[in-house]
Amino acid sequence: MSTDKREHILTEAEKLFAEKGFDGTSVRDIAHNAGVNLAMISYYFGSKEKLLESLIELRAGYTIGILEELNKDQTLSPWDKIERLVEYYVNKIITNIPFHNIMHQQALNARSVEIKDLIMSIKLRNVEQVRKIFTDGLQKGVFRQVDIEMTMGSIMGTISQYTISRDFGCRVLHIEQTNEETYRAELAIRLKAHLKQLLKAHLGIKDGEK
Amino acid sequence: MSTDKREHILTEAEKLFAEKGFDGTSVRDIAHNAGVNLAMISYYFGSKEKLLESLIELRAGYTIGILEELNKDQTLSPWDKIERLVEYYVNKIITNIPFHNIMHQQALNARSVEIKDLIMSIKLRNVEQVRKIFTDGLQKGVFRQVDIEMTMGSIMGTISQYTISRDFGCRVLHIEQTNEETYRAELAIRLKAHLKQLLKAHLGIKDGEK
DNA sequence: TTGAATTAAACAAACGTTTAATTAAAATAT
DNA sequence: ATATTTTAATTAAACGTTTGTTTAATTCAA
Numbered sequence: 001m002s003t004d005k006r007e008h009i010l011t012e013a014e015k016l017f018a019e020k021g022f023d024g025t026s027v028r029d030i031a032h033n034a035g036v037n038l039a040m041i042s043y044y045f046g047s048k049e050k051l052l053e054s055l056i057e058l059r060a061g062y063t064i065g066i067l068e069e070l071n072k073d074q075t076l077s078p079w080d081k082i083e084r085l086v087e088y089y090v091n092k093i094i095t096n097i098p099f100h101n102i103m104h105q106q107a108l109n110a111r112s113v114e115i116k117d118l119i120m121s122i123k124l125r126n127v128e129q130v131r132k133i134f135t136d137g138l139q140k141g142v143f144r145q146v147d148i149e150m151t152m153g154s155i156m157g158t159i160s161q162y163t164i165s166r167d168f169g170c171r172v173l174h175i176e177q178t179n180e181e182t183y184r185a186e187l188a189i190r191l192k193a194h195l196k197q198l199l200k201a202h203l204g205i206k207d208g209e210k
Numbered sequence: 211m212s213t214d215k216r217e218h219i220l221t222e223a224e225k226l227f228a229e230k231g232f233d234g235t236s237v238r239d240i241a242h243n244a245g246v247n248l249a250m251i252s253y254y255f256g257s258k259e260k261l262l263e264s265l266i267e268l269r270a271g272y273t274i275g276i277l278e279e280l281n282k283d284q285t286l287s288p289w290d291k292i293e294r295l296v297e298y299y300v301n302k303i304i305t306n307i308p309f310h311n312i313m314h315q316q317a318l319n320a321r322s323v324e325i326k327d328l329i330m331s332i333k334l335r336n337v338e339q340v341r342k343i344f345t346d347g348l349q350k351g352v353f354r355q356v357d358i359e360m361t362m363g364s365i366m367g368t369i370s371q372y373t374i375s376r377d378f379g380c381r382v383l384h385i386e387q388t389n390e391e392t393y394r395a396e397l398a399i400r401l402k403a404h405l406k407q408l409l410k411a412h413l414g415i416k417d418g419e420k
Numbered sequence: 421t422t423g424a425a426t427t428a429a430a431c432a433a434a435c436g437t438t439t440a441a442t443t444a445a446a447a448t449a450t
Numbered sequence: 451a452t453a454t455t456t457t458a459a460t461t462a463a464a465c466g467t468t469t470g471t472t473t474a475a476t477t478c479a480a
Contacts, residue, residue, distance in 0.1 A: 002459095021319035023233030027436060037461055042437060105318050107375045108311060109231035120378060127382055149383050150368065150404035157367025158360065165317045168330060172337055173359050194360035201411040237470060247427055252471060 006044055009034045010055045018098035021105055022052060049112050052102075056115070059099045060122045063092065067129035078137030079205050085133060086155065086195045093159050094188045097166075104164060127152060137203070144204030151202065158195060162187055216254055219244045220265045228308035231315055232262060259322050262312075266325070269309045270332045273302065277339035288347030289415050295343060296365065296405045303369050304398045307376075314374060337362060347413070354414030361412065368408075369401055 012034040016025040027048050031038045045051040070076075070084055093100045103119060110116045130152055137143035162169035170177040175186050199205075222244040226235040237258050241248045255261040280286075280294055303310045313329060320326045340362050347353035372379035380387040385396050409415075 019319070020321055021231070021233055021315075023231055024319060024321060026434075028434085037459095038436095039438080039462090040460070043459080048436065101318060105231075105315060107378065108315050108318075109229070109234060111230055111234060116377070120381070123378060124381060146407065147400060147404045150400055151408075152382075153371035154364055154368040154404075154408060157369070157371040158364040159367070160370070161363035161367040167326070168317065168333060171330070171334060172362075190357060190360055194357045194364075197356065198361075198364060198408070198412050201414070202408050204411070236468075238468090247425095248470095249428090249472080250426070253425080258470065 005036070006054075007058070009036060009041070009044065010051070010058060013051060014055055014059075014098050014102065017052070017055075017105075018101040022102070049115070052106075053114060053118060055099075056103070056106075056118055056122070059096065060103075063122075064125055064129065067126060071129055071132050078133065078140060078142045079200075079203070081133045082137070082199055082203070083196055085130065086192055086199070089155065090159060090188050090191045090195070093163055094184050094191075097163050097184075100160070101164060104160065130155075142203075142205075144202070146202060151199075155195060155199070158198075159191055162191075215246070216264075217268070219246060219251070219254065220261070220268060223261055224265055224269075224308050224312065227262070227265075227315075228311040232312070259325070262316075263324060263328060265309075266313070266316075266328055266332070269306065270313075273332075274335055274339065277336060281339055281342050288343065288350060288352045289410075289413070291343045292347070292409055292413070293406055295340065296402055296409070299365065300369060300398050300401045300405070303373055304394050304401075307373050307394075310370075311374060314370065340365075352413075352415075354412070356412060361409070364408070365405060368405060372397055372401075 009030065013025070013030045016029055016033060019025075020029075027041050028038055030048075030051075031041055041048065041051060045054055066088060067085075070081055070088070073081070076084065106115055106119055107123075110119065131148060134143065134146075134148045134151065138145070138148070162173065166180075166183060167177070169175070169187065170183065173187070173190070175183050177183070219240065223235070223240045226239055226243060230239075237251050238248055240258075240261075241251055251258070251261060255264055276298060277295075280291055280298070283291070286294065316325055316329055317333075320329065341358060344353065344356075344358045344361065348355070348358070372383065376390075376393060377387070379385070379397065380393065383397070383400070385393050387393075
């Protein structure tokens with residue numbers, strides 16, 4: 001079983017799940033779009049649900065390492081780390097919108113306990129790393145007293161808001177709906193600028209402060 | 211055809227759609243939970259999809275009036291209006307989590323053009339009303355220069371973040387998972403306090419300023 | 421007695437998965 | 451190197467359910 005073909009099927013499934021939802025996508029859809037026989041899905045992954053698990057495990061592996069490195073870095077000030085965090089998260093989600101879409105829909109309505117637990121563990125692990133950055137800044141007195149969990153929610157929620165539905169984003173943000181690439185680029189720029197300004201004020205960072 | 215029974219079916223469908231998703235809920239599920247015969251769904255609503263449209267129209271009618279009134283009110287300062295807006299949105303979503311969940315999943319993956327358009331028009335109408343509050347505050351020089359659309363995204367996104375998945379919210383916010391009511395109450399309090407603090411700093415409102 | 425409400429049964433289509441047969445590739449023996 | 455055996459990959463077809471919707475008969479209320 002070639003890894004190439006496995007990943008190709010997962011990539012095609014990712015597109016379909018993101019567009020039509022997990023339940024709205026049939027195994028025949030996936031097989032047809034990937035150009036493989038229907039039975040190969042069960043042969044490779046065991047079931048449609050296991051295929052989703054495989055996809056999540058494939059895509060979610062990368063993130064946690066980056067956050068751990070960011071936390072370890074002693075040369076960066078707490079505010080520097082927040083800026084890096086914003087840059088990283090915006091880039092990551094913008095370049096993986098379909099997968100982020102799937103995670104979102106499964107967080108909403110996953111009926112499989114395995115999927116629920118998998119997503120929960122991934123999200124909690126990331127949350128703990130981000131929380132460290134905030135508690136560190138608070139302890140050092142660099143940040144104003146804030147609700148850390150809610151502030152994390154604002155970061156993730158803001159990014160999700162316009163990435164999830166492009167049609168809505170285009171209409172509200174007044175971006176030409178023609179090109180997918182230009183939309184992403186413009187969205188990333190505005191998200192980063194906005195979140196930095198928002199968090200700087202919220203955390204009470206003075207201009208020019210390190 | 212009694213309106214009571216119609217609304218009863220819609221309420222039961224709402225619960226199921228929120229829990230298992232639109233595609234994950236069968237018409238037989240709905241009929242069984244509502245205690246009516248399977249054929250009554252088609253008889254009342256025409257189809258499963260039309261049922262969803264009916265549900266959205268039933269629930270979404272209320273919001274826009276409140277926002278229009280808020281905008282008209284000449285006695286309130288721009289910042290007062292923002293505070294009212296936060297109060298209103300948090301209350302509205304917290305007390306209608308299942309419906310909000312459905313709107314969210316349909317914004318992600320709706321395959322029906324009618325549903326897509328319906329949701330888009332509802333969201334855009336609300337966005338325009340909220341935008342007015344911000345542009346008003348900016349023109350009067352009460353608010354700092356900010357990205358209005360992104361700021362609106364932060365408000366909606368923050369509220370969505372923990373309302374969408376209660377399991378996740380409980381784990382991150384350290385709220386006992388036992389009682390649904392206490393979770394909602396606690397979440398509402400923290401959301402309102404956080405959003406007011408966040409927006410006050412972001413918009414550059416001085417303490418004690420009206 | 422007329423029209424609406426309700427029912428059980430049936431409909432064809434689509435679903436995820438499995439089967440059994442066939443082809444391709446790899447491993448082993450000659 | 452060639453032939454043979456063994457394993458893996460791929461296929462078309464079928465499996466039994468479940469899906470949303472409709473039908474035709476029956477009950478209920480006006």
